Amino acid sequence: MLVRAEEADLPRLLRFRTDASAWLSKLGTDQWAKPFPASHILASIRRGEVYLAKEHLEKDAAATITLDREADPVVWTSAEAAENAMYVHKLAVDRAYAGTGLGTQLLDWAGHEAARQGARWLRLDAWTTNSKLQAYYVARGFTHIRTNTDALVVSGWAAQRPSRHADHGLDIRHLEQPNG
Template structure:
């Protein structure tokens, strides 16, 4: 698998990841990602060079996506924590055709490796407050639960982190282009 930085032209595919994941999650009985995410928000992340796609080959459709940035959600992380040396995983999604292949684990390992390579101490994420299956997945991959914001207005209030660390993630990253601007 290769990892490439998403481009503006990838926006329809990134939105499809969300709608496909929402449909699958609905079958599992959760409303995670049921509300459409603003395309403008995803596009802004793409323009900042924070969105990545995993592909079998450059010409193939994306198998998965991950956003890695410094954007701490202040409804989840305290101002002190947000000021800490951390990177944040957002919008991790794997196409159902690749479910069970370990691709999500690979992406988390790459994100932790990338955070360590850039000198960040923590790899953090937040997850849907009511999705215990997803929370268990992250815990099984080395994340420690920090807190859960139970405010009804905060749907992704389960916060977790693990130390960033170098890892053999298995991605060919030679195709990663530097972000524009």
């Protein structure tokens, strides 16, 4: 099932990132090696943009995804940012759920939600040097738009696919509107 993250979930969300960083390091990439500001994640939680996938409400989260309308100006042109699109950020699946298709389900849900909200595109960016992650997204219908090769841009591989209604298989009955 999919639920909106709450402020109390911040430690788990940070752990997704550190766990993924440790695993990626073993694969030879420095993706997510730099700590991400907790304040940025907390702001996304408060805006109702962060979601957790769980087997049951009482269980620990199996995955997380952030879905918003925030076009990173380092990745997307001003013309692209003006288009009606939604953006996937910080998708992470706990290693215990790797290979189960949960990442694909979350991407399909995000595309469905983008279509439901009238967005034309579902977009994301990926670590510039992580060709396996890029291939994963291409295999899920994303088209590579460009790669920002500026040495200061680490997540500059941009891709998109049309938003579309999909049978994502996630129980979304527990999604609640954000507070305030």
